[in-house]
Amino acid sequence: MAYQSKGDDSSREDEKLSVDVKHVEHDPKVEDSDGELLAPERRALDEKHLVRMLDLRLLPTIVLVFIMNYIDRTAVTAARLKGLQSDLGLDDIQYSTVLAILYASYVPAQIPSNIILNRISRPSYYIPFCVVLWGLTSALTGEARNYAGILAARVFVGLPEAAFYPGAIYLLSRWYTRKELAFRSAILYGGLLVSNAFGSLIAAGVLAHMEGKRGIRAWRWLFYIEGAITICIGLLAIYLLPDYPHNTRWLSPAQRRLAQVRLAEDAGEADEDTPKESAFTGLVQALKDPKVPIFAVMACSQLLGLSFVNFFPTLTATLGFSTTISLLLAAPPWIFATIVCCANAWHADRTGERFFHINIWWWGVILGYIIGVTTMSVGGRYVAMFLMATGYSGFALTLVWVSNAIPRPPAKRSASIGIVNGFGNLGNLIGSYAWKAEWGPDYHPSMFIGIASLAFASFLALVIRYMLIRENKELESNELANLTGARRERIEEAARLEGLTFEEALERKKGFRYLY
Known part of the structure; x- marks a missing residue:
């Protein structure tokens, strides 16, 4: 806050105080008015503090949940090495169906789940509820006694799991800017x-x-233990996850x-839906955007090419060592892939480039x-x-690219993320049958399928890249032409939030370009 000099001793003291105030680091615990956090001398410091709060609270929570998400989903592949298949009397086709059936509920549930997430006000309740539900179902998988029992368990694990990954990406996109999102999403992934x-x-230890502990097979203990851990993490997430920027309870009004x-x-x-933009209109807008189906097929093709993940313990077993080794x-x-993933996303954020940061790893x-x-x-x-x-x-940057390419309105973005990730996981479903036991131990046919799938995904990514380049050129040649309706309303809301005139917000809008 600045003080004006009035030519007397009191005013000189005020001037001195003004200089001192500007150099005192702000205490974020002190309640601020809306305008103070947006003041130029305070903005950078307080924005850095806000992002740090999110990084220390939101990111660790969803990363921990995601760790348990895949541990629960893939526990069946480790359990296979210790008798699950023989105990339940499964042949190889039935075992592949056990892997695939999860996606029968996981894939179609993602679109409605993300639409629900966009419409409700408290994702801090919705997402943890789904976490607890799949943890409970995962634990109950240890009680399966036959083929029908484990099929039912897998279906009901996939249903609540559908809420998490596309929902987490959407939640991140409601808090982080385009140049921050890739690195945070990579940390999540x-x-x-x-x-x-x-x-x-964990599986090796269990x-x-x-x-034989308490007369129970080790593979059953694996489901009990991992499911119980997931339930505890889900309950903890209720208190740690934020809601949306306008209603998160542990932020001040100014923050x-x-x-x-x-x-x-x-x-x-503004990153808000207008009253005319419902969940249904967002879904329709997403389906009409030609980039969305191309993204969806690209995601499906790449996940088919990466479907080895469901068989990784089986692949390492072909090296000829014991189960534990x-x-x-x-x-x-x-572990190496995690380091590469984070470094790649960090560089993608710094450069704003997407295509090569995704394709080079394919x-x-x-x-x-x-x-x-x-x-x-x-x-x-x-x-x-x-x-x-x-x-x-x-793949860690795929939904980030979707979010960058389809930023507004949020209803359209959430539906697009659900469509792309939901349809994309059909690749995992198909891939459950692409690594047949009779093709082992070399799995040459499986690898040829992977090569073809990833080559096709790379071609589709190139198509999307050129579509975004063309759209950027259109923005340059016809900047803000015929600006009416919902788009105008969101720019007006942005101007209100930032304390700008509508004309100033329009001028700033001209700087927006899609990342490709």
Whole structure:
């Protein structure tokens, strides 16, 4: 706050106080008025503090949940190594169906779940409720006694799990700007990659030491233990997750306004739906946008190419070691992939580039498959597994790219994320049958399928890149022409939040471009 000099001793003291105040670091615990956090001398410091709060509270929570999400989902692959398939009397086709059936509920539930998430005011209740539900169902999977029982358990694990990943990406997009989102999303996706490492380590410990305890097979203990951990984390998430920038309870009113202003500045429009933009209109807008179906097919193709993840313990077992050693060998490739994923996303945020930061890792997987096809040596195939694992560094940015390419309105963005991730996971469903036991131990046909799928995904990514380049050129040549309706309302709301005139907000809007 500045003080004006009036020519007397009192005014000189005021001037001195003004200088001192500007150099005192702000205490974020002190309640501020809306305008103070947006003042130029305070803005950078308080925005940095807000982002740090999110990084320390939102990110660790969703990463921890995501770790358990994939550990619970893929526990069946580790359990197979210790008798699940023989105990339940499953043949190879039935086992593949057990893997695939999860996606029968997981895929179609994602679109309505994300639409619900966009319409409700408290995602801090909705997401944790789904976490507790899938943790309970995962624990009950240990009670399966036959083929029908484990099929039912897998269906009801997939249904609440559908709420998490697309929902988490959407929640991140409501808090972070375009240049912040890729790195944070990669940290989230690092939870998946770490889960493959820690899931194998947990499984190795449980399967090695819990066999026969209290008369229960070790693979059943694996589901009980992992499910119970997930339930506890879900209950904790209720208190840690934020809601939306306008209604999060553990932020001050001024911080909530600052959070909204950041996103309005980022896209030149307020990150809010207008009264005329319902969940249904958002879905219709997403379906009409030609980029959305191309993104969806691209995601499906890449996940088919990356479907080895559901068989990774089986692949490491082909190296010829014991069950425990095979599970331990499955961890290092995923730890390495996590590091690569975060470094790649950090650079993607710095450069604003998307296509190459996604595709280069798919090409690495293709190289890994080529190595796997041409050699059966332990060293060569293990190197190939490292290359295969890093392919998920590309998938980690897929929904980020969707969010960047379809930023407004939020109803359309949430529906687009649900469509792309939901349809994309059909690739995992198909991939459940692409790694047949009779094709082992070399799995050459599976690797050829992966090469073709990733090559096709890369082609579709190139198509999207050129579509965004063309749209940017259109923005340059016809900037803000015929600006009416909902788009005008969002720019007006952005101007209100930032204390600008509508004309100033219009001028700032001209700087927006799609990231490709």
